[in-house]
Amino acid sequence: MKIILSYPLWYIVFCLSAGGLYAAILYFREKQLSEIRTWLKALIATTRFVVISLLSFFLLQPLIRTEKRRVEKPLIVIAQDNSGSVIIGKDSSFYKGEYLAEIDRLKSKLEENYDVRSYTIGNKVREGLNIDYTDQSTDLGGLFEELFTRYYNRNLGAVILATDGIFNQGTSPLYSAKRLKGVPVFTIAMGDTTIRKDLLIGEVLYNRLAYLGNEFPIEVTIDAGKCKSEKAEIKILKGNEPVASKVVQIDKDQFTTKVSFKLEARTPGIQRYRIAVTPLNDELTILNNHRDIFIEVLNSKQKILLLAHSPHPDLNAIRSAISENRNYEVSSRLISDFNEPINNYNLIILHQLPSLTNNAKAILDQSENAGIPLLIVLGAQSSINAFNELKTGLTISNNRGTTGLAAGSFNTGFSLFQIEEKGARQFLRYPPLQIPFGEWKSSQACEVLFNQRIGTVETQFPLVFFNKETRRKFGVIAGEGVWRWKMADFAQNENNDNFNGMLQKSIQYLASRENKSFFRVFAQNEYPESENILINAELYNKSYELINEPEVEIIISNEEKKDFRYIFSRTATAYRLDAGKLPAGQYRYTAKTEFNSAKYEVSGEFSITPVMLELAKSVADHQLLAALAFQTKGEMIHPNDIRSLPEKIGSQEDIVEVVFPERRLDDLLHFRWIFFLILALLTLEWFIRRWSGAY
Secondary structure, eight states, X not given: OEEEOSSOGGGHHHHHHXXXXXXXXXXXSOGGGTTSOHHHHHHHHHHHHHHHHHHHHHTTOOEEEEEEEXXXXXXXXXXXXXXXXXXXXXXXXXXXXXXXXXXXXXXXXXXXXXXXXXXXXXXXXXXXXXXXXXXSOOOHXXXXXXXXXHHTTSOEEEEEEXXXXXXXXXXXXXXXXXXXXXXOEEEEEOSOOOOOOEEEEEEEXXXXXXXXXXEEEEEXXXXXXXXTTOEEEEEEEETTEEEEEEEEEOOSXXXXXXXXXXXXXXXXXXXXXXXXXXXXXTOSOSTTSEEEEEEEEESOOEEEEEEESSOOHHHHHHHHHHHTSTTEEEEEEEGGGOOSOOTTOSEEEEESOSBSSOOOHHHHHHHHHHTOOEEEEOOTTBOHHHHHHTOOSEEEESOOSOEEEEEEEEOTTOOSSOOOHHHHHGGGGSOOEEEEOSEEEEOTTEEEEXXXXXXXXXXXXXXXXXXXXXXXXXXXXXXXXXXXXHHHHHHHHSSOHHHHHHHHHHHHHHHSOOOOOSEEEEOOSEEETTSOOEEEEEEEOTTOOEEOOSOOEEEEEOTTOOEEEEEOEEOSSSEEEEOOOOOSEEXXXXXXXXXXXXXXXXXXXXXXXXXXXXXXXXXXXXXXXXHHHHHTTOOEEOGGGGGGHHHHHHTOTTOOOEEEEEEEEEEGGGOHHHHHHHHHHHHHHHHHHHHTTOO
C-alpha cells in the first residue's frame, strides 16, 4: 500500500502550516479560552490542527495504491467419449457401472487441488458428464478446438481424455491437440482392441444428386475381421427389390475391398437405396451389415456462366467450388471471346466486369431484359462508376483506381440461407480480399453475409452481400482474391467444405427461381438422424407482407403411412417448427393454413439418413491414444489405473498455481474511516469546549 500525490510532496508543508496557523489563531488569541487549562487548550488545538491539516491535504488529491495477489489454480479438463463404439466389446457392463463410479471419484479427488471442468464428446462437445454411450459419431478434434477457444491464455494444466480412439468426424486429435501448446494429455484407453469376427459396410461413396436417365456410381467398402475363407454377398435394394448384387471372396483375416456398382436413375425425386451384406455366423454385431443412402434424382441441370475480364486464379477456385454440385453446369469464358445468347443461363457471374476497358453493356442489357440474376466480383480492373450504375445496393464514391485490403467478418443476422456459424466465423482468419478504395454506402435492402474487417477493426461496410429488392437478384463479392480463401480453408481444415459450402449456397440462392406464392415452406432435402428436424414457413398477404396470424399445421408421414401432426411456432414475422428427431427413412409432408377465407397447402418430401459411423469400426485405436499422449508429454493409462491419475498429474512440474498481481488506485477521500476520524476529532473538540464553558 502506498500514497501517491498529484502535487509535489513538499506541498504538505503548506497543509501543516495552514493547520497550525488556524489552531494558533483560534486557541491562543481568543480571550474566552483563557480560563481553560493549558493541557486542555493544547489538546483541542491539536485536534483542530489535525482536522485542518487533513482537509488541506485532501486538496493535493492524494491517491492510495494497493497491490493484491490473485491465485489461479491449475485447470484440469476431464473429457469422456459418449459414443456407442465404446461399449461394443466385451467390457460393456464395466463401462456402464464400475467405470462411471471411478470417473466420479477421480473428479472429486482432483477438485481438492485443481479447478476441474468436464466435457462429454459425441456428435458435438457438451459441458458436463452425462454418459449413456448413445452418441452416433465422435469428434475428438472438436474437443481441442473447444478447449482452445474457451481456455486460451488460461492456466490449463492438463487434459484427461477417456476414449477408445475411434473418431469419425472433424480433424485428427493429433493435429488439433497441437493448438494447446505445452498442455499434457492423459489418455484413458477404453474399448476393446481384440479383433473379432465381423463383416461390415465401411465407407460408401456416391453422388447425392443424379439426373433422370443417367447412370450414377456407388462404391462400397467392405471390411472383414476374422472372416477368412468366407463369402460376402453385397446387395443394393430399392424398397424390397434388389437392383444389383455382387459376391466377394474373403481371403485373409483382416480384409478390405471396394465394390463398385452403377445404377440408372429412372424416377425423379428422393430415392432410398439400402446396401446390405449377408450376415455370417457368430458375427460380433450385424447392425453394421447394412447402410441406407438417399439420392435425389433431378430432371435438369442449372447452367451458370462465369464471365471474366481476364484470366485470374479466382476463376478456377469459383468454378471448382460450383462444379462440386452436380446440379450445376459451369461455363467459364473470357468476355473478349464470348459471343453467345445468354437466355439459357440461370445465373451469370461477372468477374471484374464491367471493367475499365470493357463495359459489358450488351451482356448487362440482355441479362436485365431476361431477368437473369448476377453475381459480381469486384477487383482492381473493375469500373466502379459502371458498377454504381447497376444499382446493386452498394455505391463506392471517390475511387481513384486504388485498392485496399479487407477480411470477412460473419454477420450473425444473415437470414437468406442457412450457413454453419462455426465455419463462417473461420473466414475472419482467412487472407483479406483486395477491395476498391473509396467511400462505401449500402442500402437497407442489402442482406450482408460478411462485413469488412480492416486490420483489427470490424466495420459495417459489406464485403459479401445480396439484394433481392430489385427486379432480379444481385450478389456482390466486393473484392478479388477468393482463391486465397479456398487455400486457407484447406490449410486450416484439410478440406474446402467451408469455402465450397458458402459459394454453393450463394449460387443456389441466386440461381433459384423466386417463389411468388403466398404460403411457402422451407425444409431441407436431407437431415442426419442425429439432428432435429427444423422446418420454416412464411405466409404473405396480398401485398406480399409477412404475417403470422393464422395457425399453420403440418402432417409428416413416414414410409408406413403413419402420420405425425405438428403445429408451427410463431417467430417475429414467420413460423418455425422443431419436430425433434425421427427415425431414418423417407418422409412426406403437407403443410396447411387458412387466411381471409383462402386455403393454402404445400407438400414436399425429405429423407433422414442413418448415422452409423460408430459401427463402421469396432476395434479400439489405442495406438492413436499412445501417440497423442507421447506428443503432448502426457501418458496413456488403462481404465483400471484411473486412481493413479491424481498422482501423475501432481508430479508434473509445470502444473502449478499462477499468481496474478492486481494493482489498484483509489482516491484517499473515499475511505470512510477518514470521515469518521475527522468527525470524532471535531466531536471531541466540541465536547471539551462545551464542558469548559467556551460556548
